[in-house]
Amino acid sequence: xxxxxxxxxxxxxxxxxxxxxxxxxxxxxxxxxxxxxxxxxxxxxxxxxxxxxxxxxxxxxxxxxxxxxxxxxxxxxxxxxxxxxxxxxxxxxxxxxxxxxxxxxxxxxxxxxxxxxxxxxxxxxxxxxxxxxxxxxxxxxxxxxxxxxxxxxxxxxxxxxxxxxxxxxxxxxxxxxxx
Numbered sequence: 001x002x003x004x005x006x007x008x009x010x011x012x013x014x015x016x017x018x019x020x021x022x023x024x025x026x027x028x029x030x031x032x033x034x035x036x037x038x039x040x041x042x043x044x045x046x047x048x049x050x051x052x053x054x055x056x057x058x059x060x061x062x063x064x065x066x067x068x069x070x071x072x073x074x075x076x077x078x079x080x081x082x083x084x085x086x087x088x089x090x091x092x093x094x095x096x097x098x099x100x101x102x103x104x105x106x107x108x109x110x111x112x113x114x115x116x117x118x119x120x121x122x123x124x125x126x127x128x129x130x131x132x133x134x135x136x137x138x139x140x141x142x143x144x145x146x147x148x149x150x151x152x153x154x155x156x157x158x159x160x161x162x163x164x165x166x167x168x169x170x171x172x173x174x175x176x177x178x179x
Contacts, residue, residue, distance in 0.1 A: 013128040014089045021088055021129075025056030029101040032093040034147065048147045049099060057100065058086035071121050071131060083115065085132045094120065094130060099137070 029052040060067075063084045068075045075081060085100060098117045115134035122130050 010126070010128065013126055017128045018088050018090065021056040021058065024058075026059050026102060028055055028057050028103075029053065030055045030087075030091065031099040031101075032095060033097050048149075050093070051146055052101070053092075055087065055091060057102075059102065060084035060086070071123070073119070073121070073133070082118065082133050082135055085115065085117075085134045087130050087132060089122070089127065089129055091130065094132075096120065098132075100132075100134065 031049040031052055034048050034050060061083055063081055065075045065077065065081065067084070068081065087094065087100075094117070096117055096119070100115045100117070102113045102115065114137040116137050117132045117134055119133040120130055121133075
């Protein structure tokens with residue numbers, strides 16, 4: 001007969017995991033989407049993200065296929081597996097499309113790396129932390145903008161109108177300008 005961890009035991013394990021994250025984890029900035037919606041194709045439509053929250057995580061850059069199978073994810077081969085990110089169970093508003101920004105180091109001139117959450121799971125025997133499947137984000141100008149940054153960029157109603165300039169940079173007349 002197996003014994004389930006319930007009540008005070010699991011709270012103690014979660015607190016212990018949070019302590020391990022603080023002591024040995026990688027510092028990261030976490031942002032969750034505000035008003036997350038989806039379009040007709042099921043793709044996420046995100047207006048803006050929250051302000052960055054400082055947290056610590058464990059990052060697994062080269063997970064094995066056996067790890068994915070143990071967590072219940074189906075994988076075909078061990079090549080090109082997505083990254084895994086282990087975070088606290090008490091992390092607020094953790095959901096699909098959240099962003100984690102990892103610093104590249106204190107003394108390097110490399111830019112920070114941003115990862116987006118695609119799937120979330122936990123170990124069913126002892127759910128002391130959450131495990132996220134993440135993918136890298138390469139377009140850093142689009143993701144992670146807060147509401148104030150979005151208002152600053154899109155403050156005009158004609159932001160999406162195209163200027164009457166051709167590919168060489170020369171101004172050309174439009175029908176509105178007249179002949």
